[in-house]
Amino acid sequence: MAAPALVALAHGSRDARSAKTINALVAEVRSMRPDLKIDTAFLELAKPSFTTVVDRLVRSGHEEIVVVPLLLTEAYHAKVDVPSAVAEAQARHEGLQIRATAVLGLEKSFLEVLDLRMREALKTARVRELDALVLAAAGSSDPLANQSVARLARVWAAHHKLPVTAAFASSAPPATGEAVRAFRAQGKRHVAVASLFLAPGFLPDRAAELALEAGAIAVSAPLGAHPELARTVLARYAVGAVELVPV
Numbered sequence: 288m289a290a291p292a293l294v295a296l297a298h299g300s301r302d303a304r305s306a307k308t309i310n311a312l313v314a315e316v317r318s319m320r321p322d323l324k325i326d327t328a329f330l331e332l333a334k335p336s337f338t339t340v341v342d343r344l345v346r347s348g349h350e351e352i353v354v355v356p357l358l359l360t361e362a363y364h365a366k367v368d369v370p371s372a373v374a375e376a377q378a379r380h381e382g383l384q385i386r387a388t389a390v391l392g393l394e395k396s397f398l399e400v401l402d403l404r405m406r407e408a409l410k411t412a413r414v415r416e417l418d419a420l421v422l423a424a425a426g427s428s429d430p431l432a433n434q435s436v437a438r439l440a441r442v443w444a445a446h447h448k449l450p451v452t453a454a455f456a457s458s459a460p461p462a463t464g465e466a467v468r469a470f471r472a473q474g475k476r477h478v479a480v481a482s483l484f485l486a487p488g489f490l491p492d493r494a495a496e497l498a499l500e501a502g503a504i505a506v507s508a509p510l511g512a513h514p515e516l517a518r519t520v521l522a523r524y525a526v527g528a529v530e531l532v533p534v
Contacts, residue, residue, distance in 0.1 A: 291351035291384075291531055292324040292344050293524045296337055296372075298357075298364055299329030300488040306333045308486035309357065311512035316520050323524075324349065330368050341376045341385070351384045352376075353527035355520050357485060358390040359424070360432035365390045388527035393439045393483075396515050398446065401481045404507035409479065412505045418475035419450045421466045421503070423494040424483040426455025433459045436483060443481075450475070456490040464497035471502050478502065484509040485516075 295316065297309045306329070313327045328340040335343075337354075344352060356369045373387045401422075409417075422440040427433055437453040444451035454466035461469070463480055470478045480498040484491040486509050495506040510516060 289349075290323055291353045291528050292326065292349045293320075293520075294326050294328050294337070294340055294344070294352055294354045295520060296328050296330065296354050296356050296369065296387075297333075297485070299331045299333035300486070301332050302488040304487040306486075308509070308511050312357070312485075312516055312520075315512050315514060315517035319514075319517055320521060330364065330372065337372045338376070341380070341383075345380050345383060350382065351528075351531050352386075353524050353531065354385065354387040355523045355527065356387060356390045357520070359393055359483065359485060360427060360429075360435055361390055361392075362427035362429045362432035366429075384531050386527050386531055388523040391485075391516065391519050391523065393435050394515075394519055395439075395442060396519075397510065398439070398443050400510050400513045400515050401443070401483070401507065403513070404510065405479060405481055405505070408505040408507040412479075414477050414504055416477065417447075417449060417479050418477045419452075419470040419473075419479075420444070420447065421452055421454050421463060421470070421478065421480040421498065422483050423454050423456065423463045423466075423480050423491075423498065423506075425490050426458040428458050430459075439483070454480075454494070456494040462497055463494045463503075464501035467498050467501035467503045477504055479504055480506040482507050482509045486511065 295313045326340045328337040424436040440451045440453040454463040480503045
């Protein structure tokens with residue numbers, strides 16, 4: 288019996304760079320598991336849609352699908368949009384076994400990717416040492432999602448023995464510019480900002496713009512198509528595939 292298909296489900300963006308990055312990440316996943324049927328889908332603003340991908344998989348004979356949400360926090364999209372999309376697909380295709388896994392989340396191992404992106408950003412900054420770091424995320428109306436970012440910031444601070452604060456591009460304070468200005472008001476001149484986003488888009492660009500206006504010396508690129516994220520996608524898939532097996 289064939290293994291369940293894997294659908295990597297991203298939010299979607301009108302920014303073409305976002306879909307390009309998501310597709311590159313999924314290509315990394317495929318390179319690690321060439322035996323699996325792996326597709327990319329988007330909740331909105333980009334193609335192919337989740338409905339299109341699921342319908343195509345069912346037409347080609349797939350009876351089991353594991354959906355891995357490419358989301359970094361358990362916020363609205365994870366709690367409402369993804370379950371709704373999966374339930375609708377289940378109702379539309381009688382006999383289909385489909386399950387959404389936990390989101391990618393904020394794994395401690397992602398800090399290694401943040402460090403890599405930060406080193407790349409600092410190559411032109413000509414600074415020997417940083418005074419402080421800002422961890423910039425999308426932000427959510429869900430306080431638990433924002434708390435998970437703040438928690439990761441504390442772990443990163445302990446690792447680097449530097450002050451680190453979480454900041455958000457929307458829905459919650461502080462904004463990246465406010466966080467940078469607060470550090471500079473404390474006399475910290477060399478403040479860098481790490482982009483805790485999966486892919487480029489409006490929110491990462493806005494966060495970077497505000498940070499640089501406030502005096503940040505560098506802003507890193509989003510996490511992007513890194514093998515560590517691909518391994519996490521496959522880890523989530525493995526759990527979801529097991530959970531599809533009847534007890």
